[in-house]
Amino acid sequence: MDQCNKDREDKTLKYIQIMEYIKSKIATGEWTIGSKIYSQRKLATVFKVNRSTVVTALEELQAEGLIEGKMGMGNIVTNNTWSLLTNEPKNWNDQVNVGVHKPSRIVVQQINEAESNSNLIQLSKGELSSDLFPLVQMKQSIKDLANEIGTFGYEEPKGFLPLRQSVSEYLKSQGIQVSPDSILIVSGALQALHLISIGLLKPGSTVLLEKPSYLYSLHVFQSAGMSLAGVPIDNEGMLTQSIPIQKKRHKRSIIYTIPSFHNPTGCVMSDTRRNELLRISKEERIPIIEDDIYRELWIDKEPPLALKAKDLHGQVLYLGSLSKTLTPGLRIGWLVGPQSVINHLADIKMQSDYGSSSLSQRIATNWLSSGFYQEHVISVRKQLKIRRDVLIRWLEQYLLHLATWEVPQGGLFIWIRIKGVVSMRTLYSLALAKGVLLNPGHIYGQDEGQYIRLSYAYASLNDLEKGVYELSKIIQSLIK
Structure with a gap:
């Protein structure tokens, strides 16, 4: 078999694998009707394929009536394999919405999910680095x-x-x-x-x-x-x-x-x-x-x-x-x-x-x-001082003309006010696209001013510098 035919067969096998994967999630009830499935980017990463292969699989599933693309929401499960045979498929998403306990805000859900991504520079996490774990x-x-x-x-x-x-x-x-x-x-x-x-x-x-x-x-x-x-x-x-x-x-x-x-x-x-x-x-x-x-x-x-x-x-x-x-x-x-x-x-x-x-x-x-x-807490304080001072140093180098802050006497966070007019939602999205996760101030009820919360407790010292540097470039591009 020549290389061209082999590549074509590999692509076919991959898109079938993606379809079977999504079908299994739907059939077992893990992805219920009304649920949003993984993004094209995540599926491409999981299966190590390009986006065109993922799109092919999604189009096939749409043709079968299992999923539907919705503007601004991605692909949503609209049926499952047994509900296609009935007139009234069960939409568990309706029950989720009427439950007593309210779901987290969308951006908070996104942050919680992104905090498990080890490829991101974690400037959001309110926990100690694994380096500090005894x-x-x-x-x-x-x-x-x-x-x-x-x-x-x-x-x-x-x-x-x-x-x-x-x-x-x-x-x-x-x-x-x-x-x-x-x-x-x-x-x-x-x-x-x-x-x-x-x-x-x-x-x-x-x-x-x-x-x-x-x-x-x-x-x-x-x-x-x-x-x-x-x-x-x-x-x-x-x-x-x-x-x-x-x-x-x-x-x-x-x-x-x-x-x-x-x-x-x-x-x-x-x-x-x-x-x-x-x-x-x-x-x-x-x-x-x-x-x-x-x-x-x-x-x-x-x-x-x-x-x-x-x-x-x-x-x-x-x-x-x-x-x-x-x-x-x-x-x-x-x-x-x-x-x-x-x-x-x-x-x-x-x-x-x-x-x-x-x-x-x-x-x-x-x-x-x-x-x-x-004994452990004494050691943690010493390490947090090093981390805080390092973050302050990079803030002074890269953000001094773009933001203001108070040096915290302890804890895990620095509260930063961005100078000028910046869309914090855009800042959050652009930072995430650059591999930097932060917490925008509006999730804390801060509806005035331009605030972000950065953690110095979790990311490595090198990542603290990289994260602040990327933020400085993004903020510069956004300030009006």
């Missing part, structure tokens, strides 16, 4: 557990007691006096927010939070029937004087705040502002959710005492986690509050998942009780 200590921890562990069973509703005891001792070192009975082990801080939203707040309640805030990119409260009301912030944190005004507008309210190394701005609420917030919370009878998952990631100086450390009246529900300091893979966090509240939320958690992973809870116990965790 692999040797983790292996030793798991080995130690293997020699001690017995059978696995369900833990008590509040979580593995030795872990709650270890968390209690750890929090005492942070100035927070709390007994194990007032601690609920959760699968990360996000689960704690979900439990609060369905267990403590009535539909129609309002969450008062910093604007911008990480919470605007989620629908955890809105899905439970709550609304969000933004409170302005400055370099010292939430402007507390606006809270009583908001309370008059929204009778049933709760405050959500990230006082230490705020996401996305990186600011730290001053000690004075924390005292004011507690005072207003008490006077206005508004409880507080304190999300303190970044507290240990200080670089220049330790942040002021947590609100919970000053809480004398049970006003504050306190969230902590190992996701940002150790690894998100453990899925271990904690919720601290009045015992009656913790008992109630523990019951709701048992109804939803019957407890967090027993293995993860034991690993976390070992880390907190052995001193591994405290």
Whole structure:
């Protein structure tokens, strides 16, 4: 067979493989009616073919009535192999749209998917680089557990007691006096927010939070029937004087705040502002959710005492986690509050998942009780300082005339304001096309100004420079 015929046969085989692949996804229900299938670019990459081969396969599937191209959406599943024989094919996408829990915003879904692409320069990820993962200590921890562990069973509703005891001792070192009975082990801080939203707040309640805030990119409260009301912030944190005004507008309210190394701005609420917030919370009878998952990631100086450390009246529900300091893979966090509240939320958690992973809870116990965790966090701070300083250096070299920023005292992020008029959605798309993933400010409720959030925690030092350099060229091309 000559080379020309062989190439033609290979192309035929490839487009048939692509068709069979897509058909199998549809037939097994993985891609339901109404779902968007992979893009032409992704299919070409997966099967290592050019786009024309992919187009041939898609045209055949369209001719068979399985998919349909829609403007601005790509190719959508319109039938499956059995529904072609019926008059009323089931569109599960209709059910998705009427579910109680709202989907993430489209751009947030795109970012979440792109964060798994190792070919991108990850300036979006809010997690530590694998270079900072303590692999040797983790292996030793798991080995130690293997020699001690017995059978696995369900833990008590509040979580593995030795872990709650270890968390209690750890929090005492942070100035927070709390007994194990007032601690609920959760699968990360996000689960704690979900439990609060369905267990403590009535539909129609309002969450008062910093604007911008990480919470605007989620629908955890809105899905439970709550609304969000933004409170302005400055370099010292939430402007507390606006809270009583908001309370008059929204009778049933709760405050959500990230006082230490705020996401996305990186600011730290001053000690004075924390005292004011507690005072207003008490006077206005508004409880507080304190999300303190970044507290240990200080670089220049330790942040002021947590609100919970000053809480004398049970006003504050306190969230902590190992996701940002150790690894998100453990899925271990904690919720601290009045015992009656913790008992109630523990019951709701048992109804939803019957407890967090027993293995993860034991690993976390070992880390907190052995001193591994405290040593690790010291090392992480040193590495974050190097990374932050490197990113600042490249920002000053490439973006000084194009943007402004405050140097964060800790945390994982730098909040950058672009000078001039730039379409942030266009900036995001062009950066992604150049292999750079970032978070545009509008997903955090920042609807004024030109903001992006960059992370210095995950990308390599070389990628930090490459990413900022590419951004500078794109911004220059967009500024009007």
